[in-house]
Amino acid sequence: MDVVYFAWVRERIGLPRETVETTASTVGELVAELRAREDRYDLAFSDLTVVRVAVDQVLADFDAPLKDVRELAFFPPMTGG
Amino acid sequence: MAVRVQREDFDLGSELRALREGRTDIGALVSFSGLVRDDTGDLQELELEHYPGMTEAALAEIEAEAHKRWDLNATLIVHRYGPLKPGEQIMMVAAASPHRKAAFEAADFLMDFLKSRAPFWKKETGVKGAEWVDAKDTDEAALKRW
Numbered sequence: 581m582d583v584v585y586f587a588w589v590r591e592r593i594g595l596p597r598e599t600v601e602t603t604a605s606t607v608g609e610l611v612a613e614l615r616a617r618e619d620r621y622d623l624a625f626s627d628l629t630v631v632r633v634a635v636d637q638v639l640a641d642f643d644a645p646l647k648d649v650r651e652l653a654f655f656p657p658m659t660g661g
Numbered sequence: 662m663a664v665r666v667q668r669e670d671f672d673l674g675s676e677l678r679a680l681r682e683g684r685t686d687i688g689a690l691v692s693f694s695g696l697v698r699d700d701t702g703d704l705q706e707l708e709l710e711h712y713p714g715m716t717e718a719a720l721a722e723i724e725a726e727a728h729k730r731w732d733l734n735a736t737l738i739v740h741r742y743g744p745l746k747p748g749e750q751i752m753m754v755a756a757a758s759p760h761r762k763a764a765f766e767a768a769d770f771l772m773d774f775l776k777s778r779a780p781f782w783k784k785e786t787g788v789k790g791a792e793w794v795d796a797k798d799t800d801e802a803a804l805k806r807w
Binding site for chain 1: 695709710711712714715718719740751752772775776777778779780781782783784793794795796800801
């Protein structure tokens with residue numbers, strides 16, 4: 581699936597978008613896999629209270645299932661307006 | 662109902678005129694515009710990042726929810742992205758209703774939900790470097806009153 585990053589999550593990971601192959605069944609499991617992969621992911625996801633997730637462009641929780649998901653996005657709490 | 666996400670500036674007066682043009686059913690038109698504020702005199706630039714696709718959908722959903730809750734003739738949300746200078750317009754919302762209270766409340770609602778539910782992020786560049794603006798706990802708490 582495509583995984584996209586915004587704002588400081590993007591800067592810490594160093595990528596705006598990547599394709600990830602995973603057997604993780606939830607967003608939380610995928611985050612654990614990414615954190616184990618490299619330090620930059622571990623740093624970006626070190627405090628999940630300040631990371632939000634969108635599944636196919638709809639806000640979701642970390643326990644959301646990944647089955648049939650096309651695009652997963654991670655970003656900090658929003659600051660528009 | 663209308664939602665626009667754009668890099669370029671907008672004219673608040675023209676937007677409000679267009680919204681009520683040819684209509685006689687609107688009794689109250691409330692608008693809000695957000696501006697780039699420089700608290701310290703050090704701000705050089707405010708960069709607005711967003712999530713194309715999700716942003717428009719999230720704003721449209723927030724707008725639809727306002728129409729469910731209040732008797733509204735029309736609404737408009739315009740939000741800019743890209744680099745902005747102090748004093749520039751960031752965004753606007755407008756709510757038109759037959760009655761004042763609904764227009765005020767709907768505009769307030771649109772702002773509260775937009776701040777915490779639409780995927781925009783602000784980065785301030787000043788003389789000491791660049792920093793992402795943190796979301797405030799009060800923004801999230803503001804949603805609970807609706």
